[in-house]
Structures are given as structure tokens and as C-alpha cells.
Amino acid sequence: MRIIVADCSAEYTGRLQATLPLARRVLLIKADNSLLIFSELGSYKPLNWMASPCTITDITPEQADDDPATPIPQKVIRACATKSNDVLEVTLQHIYADDSYDLGEDPGLIKDGVEDHLQRALAEQIERIGEGAKLVRREYPTPIGPVDIMAIDADGVHVAIEIKRHGGIDGVEQLTRYCELLNRDPLIAPVRGIFAAQTIAPQARVLAEDRGFDCLLLDYDEMRGADDGSLKLF
Structure with missing residues (x-):
């Protein structure tokens, strides 16, 4: 499990179009590459997500020579669905924490x-x-x-x-x-x-x-x- 806390924005394209403006959020990247974006409010449901199967790519942007005054993000994380053209791209302007944890095998939910x-x-x-x-x-x-x-x-x-x-x-x-x-x-x-x-x-x-x-x-x-x-x- 990878947990990132960052000021970020996001764009979802494909079967639907959705935008998240810049704000401080938590990103979860699971072992199956699922990417979920959470805010402080809103219970358990993520603001947006890309479910597995998908591929995750970390991109480190470079400053454009013709626009040195524009601040560049620290990182862009792109999740691309395997079976469709859906793409979730998250732009991280400032990263406060980026940590990974091995949660091991989960026994699953024991139902009521x-x-x-x-x-x-x-x-x-x-x-x-x-x-x-x-x-x-x-x-x-x-x-x-x-x-x-x-x-x-x-x-x-x-x-x-x-x-x-x-x-x-x-x-x-x-x-x-x-x-x-x-x-x-x-x-x-x-x-x-x-x-x-x-x-x-x-x-x-x-x-x-x-x-x-x-x-x-x-x-x-x-x-x-x-x-x-x-x-x-x-």
C-alpha cells in the first residue's frame, strides 16, 4: 500500500470526464495498482478512482525552457485502464508524504x-x-x-x-x-x-x-x- 499526502489536482478522461481542482488530498495506490483519491470529508467513498486492472506510471515533469516562471509539479501519476481508454492523471504540486507499507495477506471480511x-x-x-x-x-x-x-x-x-x-x-x-x-x-x-x-x-x-x-x-x-x-x- 502506497500512501501519498499532497496538494494535487486530477483529470479523468475516457467513458466519463471529471476534474478535481487543486486541493490537499490523500492518494492510495494498492498492490493491484488501484488508485483512489480521498479528501478530509466524504466518509469512505473516494472522490475519484481507477480500479484494477490498470497500469500506474510515475512522471517527473521538467521545466519548460520558454516558461521558467511557471511552477512545475513535483510529480504526475497516471493510471491507465487495461481494458478501456480510461485515464486518471493526478498532478501533485507539493508532496507532504509518500510512504509504502506491506500490509501482508488479508483474511477478508467476516460478515455479520x-x-x-x-x-x-x-x-x-x-x-x-x-x-x-x-x-x-x-x-x-x-x-x-x-x-x-x-x-x-x-x-x-x-x-x-x-x-x-x-x-x-x-x-x-x-x-x-x-x-x-x-x-x-x-x-x-x-x-x-x-x-x-x-x-x-x-x-x-x-x-x-x-x-x-x-x-x-x-x-x-x-x-x-x-x-x-x-x-x-x-
């Missing part, structure tokens, strides 16, 4: 017991997302973390399912990141998303549906056979 039980039950009863659906696997690996369940629907379309006890906006954002990354892979795209939870906040439902995701209410007691109710797919 109820979420794990919900995931297991839905995987065993995968046709609850739609008749003819088939399970691909639980904990489907991606460079930014495992998708709770990956399935294929009756039409042969891959379905990424994010499971929560209580579905909030953070869970929708998590599913969004998974689907954006998975849809870059031509071997499985298109991938649609399902946001599944025992309860879903109204704001989370609106956001999920706005992004094209289905919302699935999970009745844990019913899934264990405690009553005869049924899941509802909205």
Missing part, C-alpha cells in the same frame, strides 16, 4: 452473522430472484472486494447481488461500484444489480431504482421455513 445466513439462504434458494435463475457462486471475487452473490438469470444475464440486514444508501453505493467494475469485463457484461435486505430505507430504494437496480426484501424467518410468506421483488 445474520448477513451471512441471509446470503447462504438466498444462494440455496436463488430462484427467488426470478424463475430460472442459477447460482454462479457466493463471495464472487473482484479487485475491490467480493460480491455477496453472483448469479445468472433466465435470460443468461449475470446478476450481482448485495445483501444487507438494513439496506441504506451506502449499500447501494457499494453495489454501484461492483456493477461499474464488472461491466468493464467483456466476458460477463452486461451485469445487472439486485439490492437485497431485510429492510430498505426509502432513500436507498429511490437511489437503487434510479440506478437500474431491483430491490429484494428478505424475510429471514420465511426463508428458514418459519411461515408461508414470500419474498417480494420490486
Whole structure:
């Protein structure tokens, strides 16, 4: 893990255009070359990022002979996506810290017991997302973390399912990141998303549906056979 604290600006070009003006930020460059840019505020979500697979290049700019008065940045970090033309270029005007750490092998996230039980039950009863659906696997690996369940629907379309006890906006954002990354892979795209939870906040439902995701209410007691109710797919 490489951690850089710097006054920086950034430009993202490719499938979208985005600009970050000059400000003090934290850059994380992970062992898989993923590049993430964070600010002091904004919870856990990065301001911008380039997910793996990509290549990272460090560039040390040189002063132009015809413009000696213009200050040159200390460094430019360019991240180029492997499977598309997307480029994230970060210009570091002043670097306060640039350190690398070996974090070793991570054992992975140990899920809340109820979420794990919900995931297991839905995987065993995968046709609850739609008749003819088939399970691909639980904990489907991606460079930014495992998708709770990956399935294929009756039409042969891959379905990424994010499971929560209580579905909030953070869970929708998590599913969004998974689907954006998975849809870059031509071997499985298109991938649609399902946001599944025992309860879903109204704001989370609106956001999920706005992004094209289905919302699935999970009745844990019913899934264990405690009553005869049924899941509802909205």
C-alpha cells in the first residue's frame, strides 16, 4: 500500500470526464495498482478512482525552457485502464508524504452473522430472484472486494447481488461500484444489480431504482421455513 499526502489536482478522461481542482488530498495506490483519491470529508467513498486492472506510471515533469516562471509539479501519476481508454492523471504540486507499507495477506471480511445466513439462504434458494435463475457462486471475487452473490438469470444475464440486514444508501453505493467494475469485463457484461435486505430505507430504494437496480426484501424467518410468506421483488 502506497500512501501519498499532497496538494494535487486530477483529470479523468475516457467513458466519463471529471476534474478535481487543486486541493490537499490523500492518494492510495494498492498492490493491484488501484488508485483512489480521498479528501478530509466524504466518509469512505473516494472522490475519484481507477480500479484494477490498470497500469500506474510515475512522471517527473521538467521545466519548460520558454516558461521558467511557471511552477512545475513535483510529480504526475497516471493510471491507465487495461481494458478501456480510461485515464486518471493526478498532478501533485507539493508532496507532504509518500510512504509504502506491506500490509501482508488479508483474511477478508467476516460478515455479520445474520448477513451471512441471509446470503447462504438466498444462494440455496436463488430462484427467488426470478424463475430460472442459477447460482454462479457466493463471495464472487473482484479487485475491490467480493460480491455477496453472483448469479445468472433466465435470460443468461449475470446478476450481482448485495445483501444487507438494513439496506441504506451506502449499500447501494457499494453495489454501484461492483456493477461499474464488472461491466468493464467483456466476458460477463452486461451485469445487472439486485439490492437485497431485510429492510430498505426509502432513500436507498429511490437511489437503487434510479440506478437500474431491483430491490429484494428478505424475510429471514420465511426463508428458514418459519411461515408461508414470500419474498417480494420490486
